[in-house]
Amino acid sequence: MTQADLPELTPLTPGTASEAGATDVYGSLDPAALRHPDSLKWTAFPEGVIPLWVADMDYPVAPPILDALHDRLTRGLGYPQLPGDPLLNAALRERLASHGLTDLPPEGVAFLPGVVPGIYASVAGLTRPGDPVLSMTPVYHPFHLAVTEQGRRVAAAPLREPEGTGARWEIDWAALETAAQGCGLLLLCHPHNPTGRVWDAAELARLRDFVLERGLYVMSDELHAELRFTSQPFEAFAADPRVRARTVTLTGPAKAYNTAGLGIGAMVGHDPELVRRVRAAAGGLMGHPSALSVTAWQAALRAGGPWLAETVAYLRGNRDVLGAFLAARLPWVRCALPQATYLAWLDLRAHPRAGDIQQFLLDEARIAVHNGPVFAPGELGARYQGFVRLNFATSRPLLIEALERMADALGETISA
Ligand SMILES: Cc1ncc(COP(=O)(O)O)c(C=O)c1O
Known part of the structure; x- marks a missing residue:
């Protein structure tokens, strides 16, 4: 063929x-x-x-990313501004606002050396050893590694398989209900790796009700949000003010702009105390993003x-x-x-x-x-x-x- x-x-x-x-x-x-x-x-x-x-x-x-990287090299490779480049911060806030993450407080953005460290820090900061952590399978494997490698247990709720032509992978609400017993944290992948689902407005609304009823924190990994094949705007999980105080959202340029080798991500949240708590859970082990990754992400948001x-x-x-x-x-x-x-x-x-x-x-x-x-x-x-x-x-x-x-x-x- x-x-x-x-x-x-x-x-x-x-x-x-x-x-x-x-x-x-x-x-x-x-x-x-x-x-x-x-x-x-x-x-x-x-x-x-x-x-x-x-x-x-x-x-x-x-x-535009290549040009910006070349240009950055001409200015040396000293530490970038810590705790975060102001231009990148502003550009990121603008992009996140288009996902519904409006009104982020000044301390609501923490830059990380990647998204996976943010997954690990969320588990470390928002659960205790031995706790069950709610997750929907199949899912990007660091979701469960972050749980098991840190002495927690995965409480898995398998997604419902598509039945018939045109059907999609769906949240199995009964399985989620059962698995949620005793959990304090939901790990959400939105859009979802590996099924490629973008959870729709109705699913997100029901999921928000679900976490509110059970008092769950949510880590929403939205790294793939810019790679959508629809012209619908992207709706972040924390777009709804009702769940903002209990959600940390992870994002980064690695997938959309194909820069995984540079290593950078961000954790954002509307409750500065929650962001601080998750960031603090990793302490000095977390490290900072590199100067070149900051430049690349800034160029991506500005001109990519x-x-x-x-x-x-x-x-x-x-x-x-x-x-x-x-x-x-x-x-x-x-x-x-x-x-x-x-x-x-x-x-x-x-x-x-x-x-x-x-x-x-x-x-x-x-x-x-x-x-x-x-x-x-x-x-x-x-x-x-x-x-x-x-x-x-x-x-x-x-x-x-x-x-x-x-x-x-x-x-x-x-x-x-
Ligand atoms: C959902 C998801 N989160 C995180 C990552 C990795 O992010 P990073 O390389 O920034 O740690 C991937 C990589 O494929 C991914 O699919």
Whole structure:
């Protein structure tokens, strides 16, 4: 199958950018150049394997970020302003306000060397050793590692699987209710990695009622918020004043602007005491973001908009290619296409090799994907055996080649 054989892509909704500017560059990425020793994604597996695993995009850094980094280097690499660059602070507050996080107090923003340290600090600061911590599975694995590595227990509420075409992964309210017993903290991933769900207004409203009724704190990881494929504005969990005093929101540039190697994030909250308490839980172990990461994020917020819009449009095209390919060539593979993120959560449980599907795809298709069980703690991981997470943020020709290899290895039909 070539790109020309694929069904027409869904048109972009009015008001969203076209991918045109990105297509030339992203469409002609060279695997030999991507496979440089600095890249975890491209060096973790043998040559010839197409890496569709860790959440990095294969695209070059946005030109305004590169320019700002070059410029920053001419001014030396002394400490940036602590506790936070005022220009970055102002630009971030403006962006967060567009998500509904208005009226943040002056002490409501704390810069961190990444989002994951904020997840760990939230667990450390808002729970005690031995406590159960509420989380919905499958989920980005540091959510449960932050709990178990710090002597807490995961109280897992599995999401409800999509049933039928067009269905989505949903919150299982009964499971959440049961798992919440004894918990004081909910870890929320919004948009959700790995299913790509952007929790909608009704779900967020119900979730807010849920945490208010039970007096739960909330850590809402909103790192993927800028990578949405809809033109709807993003609604942060703490957009509603009712839950602001009990929520810390984590964000950063790493996913949207593809700068994970620089390391920076922020924890924001409307209650300065809550922000202080979480930040203090990590103490001096937390460290500060680097000067270059501060510069990069500032440039991204100030001038990265057009690059981001084209990149999201290209990703959306890739998502639609993936959906069309699965429908045409692997109709037995189940996947609710993501509303955000460049990650797709594929259900391959119908395959006879579902029990070692990640290894099978590595050996037989020469593609590297993340294995389903990673996305739940301990024994609960078995529930996601046969699922894989596929990162489609690569060139469209490489994506199509990977999908062709998958179809050849897996077989287009599965006999019962
Ligand atoms: C939901 C989520 N949070 C956090 C991270 C990592 O953030 P950082 O690299 O800033 O620690 C990722 C990376 O994929 C992620 O998907």
